[in-house]
Amino acid sequence: VLHLGIGLLMVNELCVRVTNVEEQITLIEGEETSIARDSREAELVISDRSDAAKDKWITVSGSSLEPGSVVKLPEVPFDVRVDVYYRNSTLESAGAVPPESRGGVPACTQGLGVTAVALPLPVVAGAEAGNQTDVASAYVTLMPKEGGDPLATLLLPQEDFFASAVHPVEVGGKTYYLALRQKQTPKPYSLQLL
DSSP states (O other): OHHHHHHHHHHHHHHHHHOOOOOOOOOOOEEEEEEEEEEEEEHHHHHHHSSSSOOOEEEEEGGGOOOTEOOOOOTTTTEEEEEEEEEEEEEGGGGSSOGGSSSOOOSSGGGGGGGGEEEEEEEEEGGGGGGOOOEEEEEEHHHHHHHHOSEEEEEBBBBOOOOOOEEEEETTTEEEEEEEEEEEEEEEEEEEEO
C-alpha cells in the first residue's frame, strides 16, 4: 500500500508537470496589468509601431527557435533564420571573448551583437535553481522573402534581463522592433496592486 501511494504521488507530479502552466504576475505598488509571464519559456516578438492607434505584434514560440530553422512570417516582408539559440546564456563584451571561444556565432551587422557576445550557460533546473532562471539569447538573421542578401544579423538577449534588448530594424521603409522575452499570456482580467 505504501509503494502504491508513493507511485500515485509520482504519477500525479508527472501529470502536473506535463499539463499545467506556471505563470507569474509581478507588480509594483500602484501598477496594473493583465499580462502573466512564464519564466521557463521565451518567445521572439516582432512589433510594427507604424499605426499611431495600435501596435501590431507577432510572436514566435521559443520551441520554434531551433538553430538552422527559418521562421516564415506572412505578416512582415522578411523571414527569420535562427542561427544560434541558447536557452540560458550570459552576455560578455566582444573584446573580452576571443573569436575561438565564441562557439561559431555569426557576426552581427547591427545592434547589441556588434559590441557583445552571448555565451551559453547550463540550463537552470529544479530545486537546484533556487531563485535563478534561464536567460535566453538568440542570433537571428532577417532574410528577404524574395531571396537575396540577408537584411540584418542580430543578437537578441532576453529583454526581461538586459537593457536595450529591443532592436529596431528598417525594412522596406518601415521600422520593425525585435525582442526576445519571457512568454507572455494576456488574461481576461487585470490586477492592480493597491
